[in-house]
Amino acid sequence: MNSTTLYGGIEAGGTKFVCAVGTSPDDLREERFPTTTPDETLARAIAFFRAQPRVAAIGIGSFGPVDLHPDSPTYGCITTTPKPGWRNTDVAGAIHRALDVPVKFETDVNAAALGEARWGAARGLDTFIYLTIGTGIGGGGLVSGKLMHGLVHPEMGHIRLPHDFARDPFPGVCPFHGDCLEGLASGPALEKRWGARAETFPPDHPAWDLQAHYLALALVNYTCTLSPQRIILGGGVMEQTHLFPHIRRKVLELLNGYVQSPPLLENIDAYIVPPALGKRAGILGALALVM
Amino acid sequence: MNSTTLYGGIEAGGTKFVCAVGTSPDDLREERFPTTTPDETLARAIAFFRAQPRVAAIGIGSFGPVDLHPDSPTYGCITTTPKPGWRNTDVAGAIHRALDVPVKFETDVNAAALGEARWGAARGLDTFIYLTIGTGIGGGGLVSGKLMHGLVHPEMGHIRLPHDFARDPFPGVCPFHGDCLEGLASGPALEKRWGARAETFPPDHPAWDLQAHYLALALVNYTCTLSPQRIILGGGVMEQTHLFPHIRRKVLELLNGYVQSPPLLENIDAYIVPPALGKRAGILGALALVM
Numbered sequence: 001m002n003s004t005t006l007y008g009g010i011e012a013g014g015t016k017f018v019c020a021v022g023t024s025p026d027d028l029r030e031e032r033f034p035t036t037t038p039d040e041t042l043a044r045a046i047a048f049f050r051a052q053p054r055v056a057a058i059g060i061g062s063f064g065p066v067d068l069h070p071d072s073p074t075y076g077c078i079t080t081t082p083k084p085g086w087r088n089t090d091v092a093g094a095i096h097r098a099l100d101v102p103v104k105f106e107t108d109v110n111a112a113a114l115g116e117a118r119w120g121a122a123r124g125l126d127t128f129i130y131l132t133i134g135t136g137i138g139g140g141g142l143v144s145g146k147l148m149h150g151l152v153h154p155e156m157g158h159i160r161l162p163h164d165f166a167r168d169p170f171p172g173v174c175p176f177h178g179d180c181l182e183g184l185a186s187g188p189a190l191e192k193r194w195g196a197r198a199e200t201f202p203p204d205h206p207a208w209d210l211q212a213h214y215l216a217l218a219l220v221n222y223t224c225t226l227s228p229q230r231i232i233l234g235g236g237v238m239e240q241t242h243l244f245p246h247i248r249r250k251v252l253e254l255l256n257g258y259v260q261s262p263p264l265l266e267n268i269d270a271y272i273v274p275p276a277l278g279k280r281a282g283i284l285g286a287l288a289l290v291m
Numbered sequence: 292m293n294s295t296t297l298y299g300g301i302e303a304g305g306t307k308f309v310c311a312v313g314t315s316p317d318d319l320r321e322e323r324f325p326t327t328t329p330d331e332t333l334a335r336a337i338a339f340f341r342a343q344p345r346v347a348a349i350g351i352g353s354f355g356p357v358d359l360h361p362d363s364p365t366y367g368c369i370t371t372t373p374k375p376g377w378r379n380t381d382v383a384g385a386i387h388r389a390l391d392v393p394v395k396f397e398t399d400v401n402a403a404a405l406g407e408a409r410w411g412a413a414r415g416l417d418t419f420i421y422l423t424i425g426t427g428i429g430g431g432g433l434v435s436g437k438l439m440h441g442l443v444h445p446e447m448g449h450i451r452l453p454h455d456f457a458r459d460p461f462p463g464v465c466p467f468h469g470d471c472l473e474g475l476a477s478g479p480a481l482e483k484r485w486g487a488r489a490e491t492f493p494p495d496h497p498a499w500d501l502q503a504h505y506l507a508l509a510l511v512n513y514t515c516t517l518s519p520q521r522i523i524l525g526g527g528v529m530e531q532t533h534l535f536p537h538i539r540r541k542v543l544e545l546l547n548g549y550v551q552s553p554p555l556l557e558n559i560d561a562y563i564v565p566p567a568l569g570k571r572a573g574i575l576g577a578l579a580l581v582m
Binding site for chain 1: 449517
């Protein structure tokens with residue numbers, strides 16, 4: 001590819017879409033707009049790309065669940081989402097047909113992970129995970145250098161954890177599982193448990209110790225299951241950066257020396273980290289999908 | 292390789308070693324002996340191979356924790372095991388130096404997973420896990436066609452789960468974590484909780500419903516984290532084959548329709564399965580490591 005080749009990216013989120021054209025974090029033109037109906041939202045994305053110089057390909061990181069199997073008849077579709085109107089929406093197909101460019105389709109979290117692998121906090125790693133903790137909780141990543149797929153794709157937010165009923169009788173908000181991780185520790189769980197939006201709480205509010213506790217339990221489970229070389233925590237809830245030292249300390253306490261690895265035991269500050277690309281991990285990762 | 296090339300395998304277990312020479316499940320000469328001191332046990336393995344026709348290479352699937360990084364000075368060693376005398380034992384180096392053949396070193400569960408991938412219940416799959424539930428609980432597998440490594444290697448037995456204190460006040464037996472999965476559901480946990488060896492319990496003993504419950508919670512967590520195409524359950528505890536239908540039913544109940552995938556929803560009997568190679572998965576997998 002010569003230096004003038006441009007690439008496109010779409011971060012298809014449940015509340016907002018981000019479209020961009022460019023080549024890197026230092027060369028990116030982007031537009032954001034709210035996610036409304038599929039027809040209106042996809043038309044707006046298509047109009048954005050039509051107004052830009054032609055791109056070689058477009059990568060899409062989408063909210064889900066999604067169909068990632070290239071040989072499936074519903075490849076590129078959002079499948080069983082509860083989001084009104086979006087069930088069975090062929091996102092990749094609509095973009096491909098309208099713009100006549102190659103399209104690659106991924107989960108939003110896998111795209112963000114790829115962005116961090118190319119330009120951010122996961123450079124040089126082949127096995128790591130990226131988690132977003134916000135309206136929902138999701139996770140993706142690379143294992144041995146490949147984006148995680150498998151049967152469908154990971155749904156890391158829905159693991160079950162010890163629920164600390166003694167100090168937390170709150171039943172959880174997940175409509176499928178009640179007190180799974182997302183049910184206990186997503187933004188809506190925080191808001192419903194404490195009766196106010198969590199970003200208004202001071203750092204010494206008891207919400208945060210409980211939040212760090214549940215997230216640390218989850219990270220211990222991912223570490224034992226996948227043995228990631230690093231864990232990146234993004235999403236709105238993690239903008240409370242005071243959570244990081246709490247989570248790191250609790251992860252070490254919970255592992256209790258069992259996983260004998262210097263990067264974990266001696267350098268936990270570099271093991272559990274925020275995304276180096278910040279809120280741009282997703283859109284840059286969408287671009288990276290096709291570069 | 293022509294049809295007369297022979298391969299060697301060692302299943303290095305904490306209680307027994309299995310050594311074998313051959314080419315497939317239908318062509319395998321093996322010997323088993325108890326794991327005593329490292330010197331004595333490795334000498335016995337070396338003597339076995341010296342008495343056999345020369346092999347092209349030897350694969351080793353070992354109990355752990357182990358060092359799997361080929362560029363590490365302690366590659367091929369058992370590292371921080373609590374097993375007396377075995378800490379920092381250079382298993383791969385000892386075999387390589389004595390027999391002057393290429394050696395490949397893996398976790399016991401990754402080796403067993405590879406055996407199942409080549410000849411057993413995971414043929415044709417690129418992402419699946421193999422769990423052993425016995426004296427300890429461990430897991431390995433392939434993700435996108437590659438054996439799981441990462442920072443160290445998975446330690447799937449040490450994930451944390453909701454502990455059902457109401458019907459199970461037993462605190463767990465894991466010396467590191469108390470009531471992690473291994474602490475609650477390994478063979479020693481069953482024996483200590485109920486005061487007798489579990490293989491003596493009839494299928495309607497309450498031990499089994501609780502056991503199926505904890506294992507189902509663990510399988511849900513692995514499914515959400517990795518999205519495996521299949522889960523293979525081996526090890527001594529799973530010789531209680533009546534556990535399989537319980538576990539399958541509880542996994543579906545716990546997922547509650549969230550993961551919309553026909554292999555899971557419509558064919559759970561083929562999703563959670565015993566190893567097709569039975570107790571030979573480990574030794575055959577050791578062979579497969581170098582074939």
